[in-house]
Amino acid sequence: MIINTPAIVLKSIAYGETSIISRCFSMKSGKISLIVKGAKSKKRSKVSYFQPLSYIDIMYNKKRNTNLYLVSNVSFIESWQNIFNNIRLLSLSMTILEITEKSIIDEDPHPELFQILKNVLKAYNNNPNNPNLLFWFYECALLTHLGFKPSLEKGYLPGVKLPDPYGGPKSGMILEGLIEKKIDQFLEIKISKQDNKIVSNYLWILLCHHFEGMHKIKSIEITKQLLKKNFF
Numbered sequence: 001m002i003i004n005t006p007a008i009v010l011k012s013i014a015y016g017e018t019s020i021i022s023r024c025f026s027m028k029s030g031k032i033s034l035i036v037k038g039a040k041s042k043k044r045s046k047v048s049y050f051q052p053l054s055y056i057d058i059m060y061n062k063k064r065n066t067n068l069y070l071v072s073n074v075s076f077i078e079s080w081q082n083i084f085n086n087i088r089l090l091s092l093s094m095t096i097l098e099i100t101e102k103s104i105i106d107e108d109p110h111p112e113l114f115q116i117l118k119n120v121l122k123a124y125n126n127n128p129n130n131p132n133l134l135f136w137f138y139e140c141a142l143l144t145h146l147g148f149k150p151s152l153e154k155g156y157l158p159g160v161k162l163p164d165p166y167g168g169p170k171s172g173m174i175l176e177g178l179i180e181k182k183i184d185q186f187l188e189i190k191i192s193k194q195d196n197k198i199v200s201n202y203l204w205i206l207l208c209h210h211f212e213g214m215h216k217i218k219s220i221e222i223t224k225q226l227l228k229k230n231f232f
Protein backbone atom coordinates (compact mmCIF):
# COMPACT_ATOMS: atom_id res chain seq x y z
CA MET A 1 0.00 0.00 0.00
CA ILE A 2 1.32 3.44 -0.96
CA ILE A 3 1.02 6.02 1.84
CA ASN A 4 1.37 9.77 1.30
CA THR A 5 1.53 11.89 4.47
CA PRO A 6 3.07 14.97 6.06
CA ALA A 7 5.76 14.11 8.60
CA ILE A 8 8.24 15.69 11.01
CA VAL A 9 11.67 14.09 11.23
CA LEU A 10 12.58 13.03 14.77
CA LYS A 11 16.01 11.54 14.10
CA SER A 12 18.05 9.77 11.42
CA ILE A 13 21.00 7.38 11.41
CA ALA A 14 23.37 6.17 8.71
CA TYR A 15 22.65 2.80 7.13
CA GLY A 16 25.43 1.37 5.02
CA GLU A 17 27.53 3.66 2.85
CA THR A 18 24.81 5.62 1.08
CA SER A 19 21.49 5.05 2.84
CA ILE A 20 19.85 6.32 6.03
CA ILE A 21 17.12 5.15 8.37
CA SER A 22 14.84 7.91 9.60
CA ARG A 23 12.33 7.99 12.44
CA CYS A 24 9.44 10.32 11.67
CA PHE A 25 6.21 11.38 13.32
CA SER A 26 3.66 11.33 10.51
CA MET A 27 0.15 12.73 10.52
CA LYS A 28 -1.53 9.64 9.05
CA SER A 29 0.52 6.78 10.47
CA GLY A 30 2.04 8.06 13.71
CA LYS A 31 5.69 7.21 14.39
CA ILE A 32 7.29 5.27 11.55
CA SER A 33 10.74 4.06 10.51
CA LEU A 34 11.80 4.75 6.94
CA ILE A 35 14.73 3.59 4.87
CA VAL A 36 16.00 6.07 2.30
CA LYS A 37 18.19 4.23 -0.16
CA GLY A 38 20.94 6.26 -1.80
CA ALA A 39 20.16 9.24 0.42
CA LYS A 40 23.86 10.16 0.66
CA SER A 41 24.69 9.69 -3.02
CA LYS A 42 26.34 12.73 -4.60
CA LYS A 43 24.01 12.90 -7.58
CA ARG A 44 20.67 12.74 -5.77
CA SER A 45 21.33 13.47 -2.12
CA LYS A 46 18.27 13.39 0.14
CA VAL A 47 20.08 13.89 3.43
CA SER A 48 18.77 17.44 3.91
CA TYR A 49 15.17 16.19 3.86
CA PHE A 50 15.77 13.87 6.78
CA GLN A 51 17.50 16.14 9.26
CA PRO A 52 15.73 16.48 12.63
CA LEU A 53 13.06 19.24 12.55
CA SER A 54 12.45 18.82 8.82
CA TYR A 55 8.78 19.18 7.93
CA ILE A 56 8.27 17.04 4.84
CA ASP A 57 5.73 15.33 2.63
CA ILE A 58 6.64 11.68 2.16
CA MET A 59 5.45 8.80 0.04
CA TYR A 60 6.36 5.29 1.10
CA ASN A 61 5.42 1.70 0.42
CA LYS A 62 3.82 0.03 3.43
CA LYS A 63 4.30 -3.73 3.30
CA ARG A 64 3.22 -6.46 5.66
CA ASN A 65 5.66 -8.26 7.95
CA THR A 66 8.01 -5.29 8.24
CA ASN A 67 8.16 -2.07 10.21
CA LEU A 68 10.81 -0.46 8.00
CA TYR A 69 9.36 1.20 4.93
CA LEU A 70 10.99 2.31 1.70
CA VAL A 71 10.64 5.99 0.79
CA SER A 72 9.73 6.58 -2.85
CA ASN A 73 9.29 10.36 -2.83
CA VAL A 74 9.94 13.30 -0.49
CA SER A 75 9.60 17.09 -0.60
CA PHE A 76 9.75 19.96 1.88
CA ILE A 77 6.43 21.38 3.07
CA GLU A 78 7.89 24.24 5.10
CA SER A 79 11.30 25.34 6.37
CA TRP A 80 11.98 26.25 10.00
CA GLN A 81 15.56 27.42 9.56
CA ASN A 82 15.25 30.29 12.04
CA ILE A 83 15.25 27.77 14.87
CA PHE A 84 18.83 26.83 13.99
CA ASN A 85 19.97 30.42 14.50
CA ASN A 86 18.99 30.44 18.18
CA ILE A 87 20.66 27.93 20.50
CA ARG A 88 17.88 28.22 23.10
CA LEU A 89 15.11 27.52 20.61
CA LEU A 90 17.13 24.75 18.98
CA SER A 91 17.75 23.03 22.32
CA LEU A 92 14.08 23.23 23.32
CA SER A 93 12.97 21.98 19.90
CA MET A 94 15.37 19.04 19.90
CA THR A 95 14.21 18.04 23.38
CA ILE A 96 10.61 18.13 22.17
CA LEU A 97 11.56 15.75 19.36
CA GLU A 98 13.29 13.40 21.80
CA ILE A 99 10.31 13.46 24.18
CA THR A 100 8.02 12.63 21.26
CA GLU A 101 10.23 9.78 20.07
CA LYS A 102 10.41 8.26 23.56
CA SER A 103 6.70 8.50 24.37
CA ILE A 104 4.65 7.55 21.31
CA ILE A 105 4.57 3.98 20.05
CA ASP A 106 5.06 2.89 16.46
CA GLU A 107 2.20 3.31 14.00
CA ASP A 108 -0.24 4.73 16.53
CA PRO A 109 -1.68 7.81 14.78
CA HIS A 110 -2.28 10.98 16.76
CA PRO A 111 -3.18 13.54 14.09
CA GLU A 112 -4.18 16.25 16.57
CA LEU A 113 -0.93 15.86 18.52
CA PHE A 114 0.93 16.03 15.21
CA GLN A 115 -0.76 19.35 14.44
CA ILE A 116 0.17 20.68 17.88
CA LEU A 117 3.81 19.66 17.38
CA LYS A 118 3.83 21.36 13.99
CA ASN A 119 2.31 24.54 15.41
CA VAL A 120 4.75 24.67 18.34
CA LEU A 121 7.78 24.27 16.08
CA LYS A 122 6.37 26.83 13.66
CA ALA A 123 5.93 29.25 16.57
CA TYR A 124 9.54 28.64 17.65
CA ASN A 125 10.63 29.51 14.12
CA ASN A 126 8.95 32.91 14.62
CA ASN A 127 11.02 33.57 17.80
CA PRO A 128 8.29 33.76 20.49
CA ASN A 129 8.58 35.99 23.55
CA ASN A 130 8.35 33.11 26.00
CA PRO A 131 9.44 29.76 24.56
CA ASN A 132 8.98 28.10 27.97
CA LEU A 133 5.21 28.34 27.63
CA LEU A 134 5.28 26.56 24.28
CA PHE A 135 7.52 23.83 25.67
CA TRP A 136 5.19 23.28 28.64
CA PHE A 137 2.16 23.44 26.37
CA TYR A 138 3.53 20.60 24.27
CA GLU A 139 4.35 18.52 27.35
CA CYS A 140 0.74 18.94 28.54
CA ALA A 141 -0.65 18.13 25.10
CA LEU A 142 1.48 15.00 24.82
CA LEU A 143 0.42 13.76 28.26
CA THR A 144 -3.23 14.47 27.49
CA HIS A 145 -3.32 12.86 24.04
CA LEU A 146 -1.56 9.75 25.29
CA GLY A 147 -4.07 9.26 28.08
CA PHE A 148 -2.36 10.94 31.04
CA LYS A 149 -4.01 14.34 31.29
CA PRO A 150 -2.57 16.12 34.35
CA SER A 151 -4.90 16.56 37.32
CA LEU A 152 -3.77 19.30 39.68
CA GLU A 153 -6.01 17.91 42.42
CA LYS A 154 -3.84 14.81 42.70
CA GLY A 155 -0.89 15.70 44.90
CA TYR A 156 0.86 12.36 44.54
CA LEU A 157 1.43 9.36 42.31
CA PRO A 158 2.56 5.90 43.45
CA GLY A 159 6.19 6.25 44.45
CA VAL A 160 6.38 9.84 43.21
CA LYS A 161 6.32 13.12 45.07
CA LEU A 162 4.95 15.97 42.98
CA PRO A 163 5.71 19.63 43.69
CA ASP A 164 2.76 21.72 44.82
CA PRO A 165 1.36 23.05 41.52
CA TYR A 166 0.08 26.13 43.36
CA GLY A 167 3.36 26.80 45.18
CA GLY A 168 4.35 29.77 43.00
CA PRO A 169 2.71 33.16 42.47
CA LYS A 170 1.16 32.07 39.17
CA SER A 171 2.21 28.43 38.75
CA GLY A 172 -1.26 26.99 39.37
CA MET A 173 -2.91 29.44 37.01
CA ILE A 174 -0.30 28.71 34.33
CA LEU A 175 -0.72 24.94 34.64
CA GLU A 176 -4.51 25.23 34.53
CA GLY A 177 -4.26 27.30 31.34
CA LEU A 178 -1.79 24.90 29.73
CA ILE A 179 -3.93 21.86 30.50
CA GLU A 180 -7.03 23.54 29.04
CA LYS A 181 -5.05 24.81 26.01
CA LYS A 182 -5.55 28.45 26.97
CA ILE A 183 -2.05 29.87 26.74
CA ASP A 184 -2.75 33.11 24.88
CA GLN A 185 -3.46 34.91 28.16
CA PHE A 186 0.03 34.05 29.44
CA LEU A 187 2.14 34.91 26.39
CA GLU A 188 3.01 38.41 27.61
CA ILE A 189 3.07 37.97 31.38
CA LYS A 190 6.22 37.90 33.47
CA ILE A 191 6.84 34.43 34.88
CA SER A 192 8.87 34.26 38.08
CA LYS A 193 11.78 31.91 38.67
CA GLN A 194 9.67 30.06 41.23
CA ASP A 195 6.87 29.57 38.70
CA ASN A 196 9.39 28.37 36.11
CA LYS A 197 10.80 25.81 38.53
CA ILE A 198 7.45 24.48 39.73
CA VAL A 199 5.83 24.17 36.30
CA SER A 200 8.94 22.63 34.72
CA ASN A 201 9.47 20.10 37.51
CA TYR A 202 5.80 19.20 37.77
CA LEU A 203 5.45 18.34 34.07
CA TRP A 204 8.81 16.61 33.81
CA ILE A 205 8.07 14.35 36.79
CA LEU A 206 4.78 13.35 35.16
CA LEU A 207 6.52 12.50 31.89
CA CYS A 208 9.18 10.42 33.65
CA HIS A 209 6.50 8.61 35.64
CA HIS A 210 4.36 7.66 32.65
CA PHE A 211 7.01 6.97 30.00
CA GLU A 212 10.15 4.86 30.23
CA GLY A 213 13.50 6.21 29.11
CA MET A 214 12.83 9.91 29.64
CA HIS A 215 15.85 10.21 31.95
CA LYS A 216 18.03 9.05 29.04
CA ILE A 217 17.22 12.07 26.88
CA LYS A 218 20.58 13.64 26.10
CA SER A 219 19.46 17.25 25.85
CA ILE A 220 17.35 17.38 29.00
CA GLU A 221 19.97 18.82 31.38
CA ILE A 222 20.62 21.77 29.06
CA THR A 223 16.88 22.20 28.60
CA LYS A 224 16.29 22.26 32.36
CA GLN A 225 18.78 25.13 32.66
CA LEU A 226 17.08 27.01 29.83
CA LEU A 227 13.66 26.59 31.42
CA LYS A 228 14.91 28.24 34.61
CA LYS A 229 15.61 31.49 32.77
CA ASN A 230 13.24 34.41 32.43
CA PHE A 231 12.68 35.84 28.97
CA PHE A 232 11.47 39.35 29.78
